[in-house]
Amino acid sequence: MATLIGAVLAGSSSQAQTINAAAKYQQECAACHMAYPPGMLPAASWTRILNHMDKHFGTDASLDDATLRELSTWLPANGGTFRRVREAPPQDRITQSTWFIRQHDEVSSATWKRASIGSAANCAACHAGAAKGNFNEHDVRIPK
Amino acid sequence: MNAPPYFKLTATIALALFTAMAHAASPAELQAGYEAQAGPGSKGNANRGQLFFTSKHGKDWACANCHTASPTVDGKHATTGKVIGPLAPAFNPERFTDATKAEKWFRRNCNDVAGRECTAGEKADVLAWLQTLKR
Numbered sequence: 001m002a003t004l005i006g007a008v009l010a011g012s013s014s015q016a017q018t019i020n021a022a023a024k025y026q027q028e029c030a031a032c033h034m035a036y037p038p039g040m041l042p043a044a045s046w047t048r049i050l051n052h053m054d055k056h057f058g059t060d061a062s063l064d065d066a067t068l069r070e071l072s073t074w075l076p077a078n079g080g081t082f083r084r085v086r087e088a089p090p091q092d093r094i095t096q097s098t099w100f101i102r103q104h105d106e107v108s109s110a111t112w113k114r115a116s117i118g119s120a121a122n123c124a125a126c127h128a129g130a131a132k133g134n135f136n137e138h139d140v141r142i143p144k
Numbered sequence: 145m146n147a148p149p150y151f152k153l154t155a156t157i158a159l160a161l162f163t164a165m166a167h168a169a170s171p172a173e174l175q176a177g178y179e180a181q182a183g184p185g186s187k188g189n190a191n192r193g194q195l196f197f198t199s200k201h202g203k204d205w206a207c208a209n210c211h212t213a214s215p216t217v218d219g220k221h222a223t224t225g226k227v228i229g230p231l232a233p234a235f236n237p238e239r240f241t242d243a244t245k246a247e248k249w250f251r252r253n254c255n256d257v258a259g260r261e262c263t264a265g266e267k268a269d270v271l272a273w274l275q276t277l278k279r
Contacts, residue, residue, distance in 0.1 A: 031226075032221055032224055032226055033221070033224040033226055034226075054255070057223070058223060059223065059252070059256050060251070060252040060253070060255040060256050061252060062251065062252060062255075064248070118224075118225045119223075119224075119225075121224060122224065122225055
């Protein structure tokens with residue numbers, strides 16, 4: 001049996017690895033926050049973030065070595081694909097990106113602080129389809 | 145390498161089952177494991193566990209900040225606001241059934257709350273308390 005399993009593992013395609021990495025990203029990262037689309041940050045930002053998971057925006061989000069290796073390949077490889085994403089934003093925060101700030105310039109600071117929103121990192125508060133990658137402005141509903 | 149798809153699926157399921165069995169545990173078994181690590185005669189204490197869980201340990205947060213002081217209900221992540229399911233096993237049966245997962249979250253969260261890893265004795269105490277919370 002072990003030989004058979006080994007054969008399957010050795011034969012696993014890169015497509016299978018991609019599915020696995022995406023599942024790991026969901027499992028590990030979306031436990032605490034939305035799984036932000038990898039394309040929203042450039043590869044350099046993802047690499048820096050993954051190198052400091054024990055000090056991750058104020059919390060310890062450290063990963064086991066195998067998961068870290070997998071995501072360190074997959075996230076940078078899928079980084080920077082969004083149209084306006086070029087240079088790394090300050091502190092590698094998506095919400096500090098030039099494009100993000102411009103897209104949200106009509107949202108007042110008081111609105112961001114509403115209990116129903118909390119912070120700009122809470123995409124799904126206004127973009128109900130955020131977790132599925134839908135950020136279409138026609139679907140935006142800003143909660144009271 | 146070019147095994148037919150149904151074969152690959154069977155082998156993958158077998159591997160998944162094997163992996164699940166290797167990690168499957170009950171909260172009581174995890175507690176016993178931590179007691180054994182803590183040393184001979186060591187026993188999880190529910191009162192100590194509750195005190196540890198609801199107190200601050202030199203940093204900004206207690207466990208209870210995100211998990212609530214009575215973790216039979218949903219909590220909320222202190223910074224992101226994401227909903228965290230109940231931690232007490234009687235209210236959320238998947239809790240403490242996977243030793244690797246339990247260790248991962250103890251490692252991360254104890255570092256956030258206490259600036260260090262929790263001792264095996266502290267983990268046994270918290271588990272002892274969580275198991276006293278019944279419907």
